[in-house]
Amino acid sequence: MKIFNKQRFQLLKGRPFQKYLTYALGEIILVIIGILIALGISNWNQEKQLENANKDLQKKVLIQLDKDINAVGNFQKVIDSLHQTYLKVLGRDYDSDKVKDESMLSTVLFEVNTLSLDKHLNNLIDNAELDDSEASQQLIDLNSTYKLHLKKCDDIESIIFEKMKNNLAEIEKTQTWYLELITDFTCRNECINYLLKDExxxxxxxxxxxxxxxGYGSLIGDFLDDLEMAKTALEAVVSE
Incomplete structure (x- = not known):
């Protein structure tokens, strides 16, 4: 038995076994290389898909950014028109082209004018998987800019609403013509004199x-400036 085992061991040490071992090792190496190549291709595909998704996102953000810049710019004009209306009520010089007399009463007493800007751009960025590109960092910064300015706008709108509510409450408490005003939306001489002359x-x-x-106008101006700068910066890195 020992002689047989010795002979088998000698055979295993021979050239056929060495060839088999070399072949086996070669197969293992080829399998490993194949796996690495497959993983590399998969990672490359994923990175490419992420890159394409981010480029598509950047285009959508720029489109929405243009819309929002127009909306903020238009609201800046609304603020200017309000300014002229208040100047007229206060007996100061004003631009008559920017004041609508038929809606002046409603503007001064009842309306709270606010920036109509949804959070579509925030949702686009918040729900996206961003890569580590400079453009993605620009999107993150832009997202923060929106949230900061919209929060400031919400705060000043709440203050304005409370101020208008208190003003109306004071009229309700002290003026007999309030009933006719609030019921029939009629403002006769006594009402007009009060609105234009009561100190x-x-x-x-x-x-x-x-x-x-x-307050609000300054916030809107800063918001518009930041959006325009963000658009310029984002366009610069997207076009590279």
């Missing part, structure tokens, strides 16, 4: 003007 009312209107022009 207490004019002081409250002056506060509203300050909130709209110096």
């Amino acid at each position: 207490g009312h004019k002081a409250r209107i002056a506060s509203l003007r300050f909130l709209y022009v110096s």
Whole structure:
């Protein structure tokens, strides 16, 4: 038995076994290389898909950014028109081309003008898988810019709404013509004289003007500037 085992061992040490071992090792190496190549191709495909998805996202963001810049710019004109209306009520010089007399009463007493801007751009970026490109960093910064400015707008709108509500409450409490105004939306001479001449009312209107022009208007101006700069920066990296 020992002689047989010794002979078998000698055979295993021979050239046929060495060839088999070399072949087996070669097969293993080829399998490993194949796996690595497959993984590399898969990773490349995933990176390419992510890159294409991000390029598509960048195009959508730029389109939405254009719409939002127009919306903010148009609201800036609304603020300017409000400014002129308040100046007229306060007996100051104003641009008559920007004041609508038929809607002045409603504007001063009842309407809270706000920026109509949805969060579509925020949703686009929040729900996207971003790569590590410079363009993606621009999108992250832009997303933060939107959220910061929209929060500031919400805050000033709440203050303006409360101020207008308090002004109307004061009229309700002190003026007999309030019933006719709020029921029939009719403002006769006594009502008009109060709105244009009463010093207490004019002081409250002056506060509203300050909130709209110096407060809201400044925020809108800063928002517009930041959006335009963000658009320029994003276009620069997207076009590279």
